[in-house]
Amino acid sequence: MTQDGVNQGRRRFLYIATGAVGAVGAVGVATPFVKSWFPSEKAKAIGAPVKVDLSSLRLGEMRVAEWRGKPIFIVRRTPEMIERLKGDTIKSRLSDPNSEVEQQPEFAKNDTRSLEEELLVIEGVCTHLGCSPKYVPAVEPQAYDANWQGGFFCPCHGSRFDLSGRVYSGVPAPTNLVVPPHKVEGNILTVGEVA
Numbered sequence: 001m002t003q004d005g006v007n008q009g010r011r012r013f014l015y016i017a018t019g020a021v022g023a024v025g026a027v028g029v030a031t032p033f034v035k036s037w038f039p040s041e042k043a044k045a046i047g048a049p050v051k052v053d054l055s056s057l058r059l060g061e062m063r064v065a066e067w068r069g070k071p072i073f074i075v076r077r078t079p080e081m082i083e084r085l086k087g088d089t090i091k092s093r094l095s096d097p098n099s100e101v102e103q104q105p106e107f108a109k110n111d112t113r114s115l116e117e118e119l120l121v122i123e124g125v126c127t128h129l130g131c132s133p134k135y136v137p138a139v140e141p142q143a144y145d146a147n148w149q150g151g152f153f154c155p156c157h158g159s160r161f162d163l164s165g166r167v168y169s170g171v172p173a174p175t176n177l178v179v180p181p182h183k184v185e186g187n188i189l190t191v192g193e194v195a
Contacts, residue, residue: 049192054119054184062135064124067191071124071132072180073152074189081137081163082118084149086111090162093147095169096176104179105194113164113179121182121191122165128173131156137163152177 050067057063057076065072084090091097099109107115114120124132133152142148144158145168152161160168165177183195 049190052189052191053187054189055187059118060137062137065191067180072191073120073122073124073135073177075120075135075137075163077112077118077120077163081150082112084139085162085164090149093168094162094166095174097166099166099176101175103176105181107194108179111164113166113176115182115184119184119189120164121179121189123178123180125178126154126156126159126173127167127175127177128154128157128159128171133159133161133177 050065050072052063052065052074054063054074054076057074059076059078060081062073062075065074099113104113112120113122126133131154133154136142136148136153137150138148139150140148142153144153145160149162151163152165154160154173157172159171159173161173161177162168165179167173167176180191181194182189182191183193184190185195
């Protein structure tokens, strides 16, 4: 005790105790706030890679999966479809035939825009306004294109894409359909990861 009747030891103890309680309270308040910066389990699940078994997907068929809230079109192309993609006739009608706009992994910068020529994996979202194009694989005259070679048609505003997702010239869609990162191991396609 000092002359003025104040116990310095007790005062020091109260300062330390008050500081400790304040620090614990600050941590208690900050913890939920900091945790809110991290994605939830639901958000992690939405962004997680998606696996698709391709063993039952036949030639010419399309299957739809979902990754990050977007439809993913998976098409097993026939040899005839692949040949049409490589012809100069179709390339002359496309806006970006060589996939120069960055919308695909490096491995997909080819005529088929794919890892394996037979397998097409693209986001099923039109690059114009986000509608979902329809798969029209048949080679036959269509109301919107007398020289149709098969591909995808967006009924909302008339955008057309070939069987590798490349956009035709003169349609509202400005760019090709996006090729998501993916890999194939045997009959399992993993969308969201690259090899």
